[in-house]
Amino acid sequence: MKKLLLVGLVLIGLCFGLFNFKGLASQGEFEEIVLDFREDIPLSQIDNQLSAIAQQFNLAPQLNSIFSKPDNVYVVKGDRATLKALRKSPVAKSTEYIEPNYIYKALEVPNDPDYNKQWNLRSIKVESAWDETKGSGVTVAVIDTGVSPVPDLKQTKFVRGYDFVNNRETVTDDSGHGTHVAGTIAQSTNNNYGVAGIAYEANIMPLKVLSAFGGGTVADIAEAIKFAADRNADVINMSLGGGGDSHLLKDAIAYAHRKGVVIVAAAGNANKNAASYPARYPHVIGVAALDPAGEKAPYSNFGAGVDISAPGGVGTGAGGILQETINSDGQAMFVSFQGTSMAAPHVAGVAALVKATGVKEPNQVLNVLKKSAMRVKNDTLNHYGAGQLDAAAAVKLAVRGQISFQDFFRWLRDNGYLNPRFWIDGGAVALLPKLAMVLGSYLLAWFLRVYFPFTWSWSLLSGLVAGSSGLFFLRGFYIFDLPQVPFRVMGSSIPEMGNAIAGNSILNPLFASVLIPFLLVAFLLNKPTWKWFAVGTALGVAACLGVNAVVSPAVWGFGSGAIARIFLLINGLMCYSLALLAVKEEQST
Secondary structure (H helix, E strand, O other), rough: OOOHHHHHHHHHHHHHHHHHHOOOOOOOEEEEEEEEEEOOHHHHHHHHHHHHHHHHHHOOOEEEEOOOHHHHHEEOOOOHHHHHHHOHHHHHHEEEEEEEEEEEOOOOOOOOOHHOHHHHHOOOOOOHHOOOOOOOOOEEEEEEOOOOHHHHHHEEEOOOOOOOOOOEEEEEEOOOOHHHHHHHHHOOOOOOOOOOOOOOOEEEEEOOOOOOOOOOOHHHHHHHHHHHHHHOEEEEEEEEOOOOOOOHHHHHHHHHHHOOOEEEEEEEOOOOOOOOEEEOOEEEEEEEEEEOOOOOOOOOOOEOOOOOOOOOOOOOOOOOOOOEEOEEEEEEEEEEOOOHHHHHHHHHHHHHHHHHHOOOOOHHHHHHHHOOOOOOOOOOOOOOOOEOHHHHHHHHHHOOOOOHHHHHHHHHHOOOOOHHHHHHHHHHHHHHHHHHHHHHHHHHHHHHHHOOOOOOOOOOOOHHHHHHHHOHHHHOOOOOOOOOOHHHHHHHHHHHHHHHOOOOOEOOOOOOOHHHHHHHHHHHHOOOOHHHHHHHHHHHHHHHHHHHHHHHHOOOOOOOOHHHHHHHHHHHHHHHHHHHHHHHHHHOO
């Protein structure tokens, strides 16, 4: 009985964690509840049920719209407590379902009036990325022609930079190139003016190394790189390049990389089969350019040194990259540019978003960008590197497993744990168990989110239940004059199967091992649906063996001491590893 209770608690914990796992269907905000009455009951009965709801719950059910009458779909105001009460009331028998009337929201779309002209930002799916981060706290060094304070950079945060061309601290743009690049990274956004930037809450560090004519020396560029690294820049963007291998520049890049800086550079605009320097150096993310159709831009370099591709535009009209910059007279203007110089800041901006999620190491950021990129098939000449930049997928991959305060606070709020009554009811005796339940269930959801990022299905959940507890509700079910062996078999978990006939719960080492999960995975791995049953069974057995190793390590032939515990723990880990390998195999195909 004690063991049965513990198994039941484990299942409750699993279900609680799973249904609070971010991304599952139980998440969401709502202010109303949907009641879908069955269509096979008379209207008079529905009217009686609606009257009962009005009297019992002091609610006023009404049709969702004039089109809801044929389907008998009604809505009432209510919260989670009301939802729970309605589901337990007699009304539930007359409905097909009672569920929250969830509120879906548009992805964040900035109010900048010309945002609709920025096809480039929508092509990298930046709106979904903004749901997680806007780059706050990250500093991006723009090593370019300088940055001028145009109106659409008024709300953008700047940190101290330097003008290496004129050897002064005041950094202004006399070309327009650097201001345009800075705008792509962090143009002021949601300011009812102009256009948007990718990481618009990030800081910009302006570093001028190029003159008004667009030229600059590797000595100045190398000094700017070290300046940025020494002053806590997180990302460096270099929309510049040329020929010639420089030891000085290579050493500066290696220095910044060692200090944790992500370095991004343009591949070049000569349509040659090799990226220019510095994009071609180790530790630099070389960026090729895409046109609005997602194809390689006709001017973009490709081949060696290209790590990823991003929007660079074609032409100076609607197909270009629109940002606010300055003209030859120093006046602010909105203009579209094209080039790998425009592609690189897209990657730098997304790298800033990734860094803002907590991914710090440059190699890890590069790995996130590459793994999340939209792959292009048959790219034999390496036009696209790892693929086309995808901001939404990059941020999603970066935040996998992250527990931010904002995320945790939202989870507490959505599940009612900020309600004082939850903590007060039951007194001080119930406080610690409640705290353990809240933290434990969230950590379980986090664990599943980190190590098992796959789609949940009934096949998987069935295997999980079968492996962890079996049909435990049949345990102790007796019918006189009938053989009890089938009921004992159906009431036993897989590790107990070997002793089901004998009628005891001592674990049989043949079944309380990785053997059955291994056989299931081996035989079902190539079956699209049953494969997940095998994975779920492996996870369930791993959980069952882990619980028994701690609570009741009685194994036939091994006793109930340290040897039995070690046996169960090793086999539990093997089951876990087996499931993990099967999941990785799925993700790699």
